[in-house]
Amino acid sequence: MIRGIAAATVAATLSGCGGERIWAPDEAVQAARYAPGGQAELTLLTSINDRSGEGAHSALIINASERVLFDPAGNWDSKYAPERHDVRYGFTPQMQASYFGFQSSGPFHAVIQRVPVSAEVAERALQLAKTAGPVPDALCASSTSGILRQLPGFENVSGSMFPKTLMESFAAIPGVQTSVEFGSPDPDNPTRVPRMSPVVVAAMNAPPPGS
Template sequence: MRNIFLSLLAVLSLAACAEPKWAPDAAVQRAAFHSDDPPSITLFTVVRPSNGRGGHSGLLINGTQRILFDPAGTFSHPQLPERNDVVYGMNDKMVDFYIDYHARENWDMIEQTVPVSREVADMVARRAQGWGAVGKAQCAHSISAMLNGVPGFESVGGTWFPANLRKEFAEVPGVQERRITDATARKDYGVELVQPGDPRAQVAAY
């Protein structure tokens, strides 16, 4: 019983570490990006190639506009306004930048994309926009909870672990998966990086 209590206390402590952010309306409207690609939901999972364990989960939502739900993530750029963990302005170059940011020598990026209707994509987007800031170590938990009840994603149950979320997402009908390594990630996205010493230049610690 004591161990259960300590585990719950740890989870509540992590949740308290959430850092709310709220970009102004003008910045969000200016950054809004509409993709001509068909509507889709993409799960990104950062995994260790040595053992398959996951270090982080992110969700790219391509509906009326393309946004990124990056719960408890460290990814950021001055041109990308953020409201809590929802990042706006995710054009193709910024998506490549996001992938390259996470793919490195000891970490691969698994991309799983599911085609959906515009209505489903916008439903998930609204949930992401209303979710609020996510505490550390809760990326997979928040994404799996967000997808609960979304048509077509019945295979996704509640989980705290990115690797488990990836396995459940693989059962969604129509999913297409690819693995991106540090060697295969695109480097020609042309996004100006932040200056050395800027806190936003730090890499994620998995």
């Protein structure tokens, strides 16, 4: 189910749910803060195991007064994105590319679901993320959904512990834009065909809102 479990049998370098209590110093966080402005937005990332078709990890990118990654019990790391209790600061486009590649490496692909929100909703999500961690192992989906379900317009998101269930319920939110990231190939199955969720495929093929 959870990528921290799957990764142990696939490759120790793959990402998963396996958090620690980490609190970066003030100077590191202040130096790294990234505030790109633009549309306030929430992005749900779900890592999917191509072999089983099951969800492996959930995380939330929040673009509010600053842009952060809420990576509950995750084990992606970068010295350029200091961490405080599962919140990664300084989540620049370069850090995002690194993270997406990490979550879609080997026998995994990453489903990226973006939705625009009001500045108030994004700021509320940011504050909730800052107080949510550190998250215990295997609770990445439930902790992410716990934040989302407290936000206006996201009350019906699934509270499941399963990343794939959360992903599929998130797909029903109006205005969601869905894409899929494929990282490095699976060395044990170089010709793999990703086992993509029919719900995600339908969301990707749906006409844009208002068309």
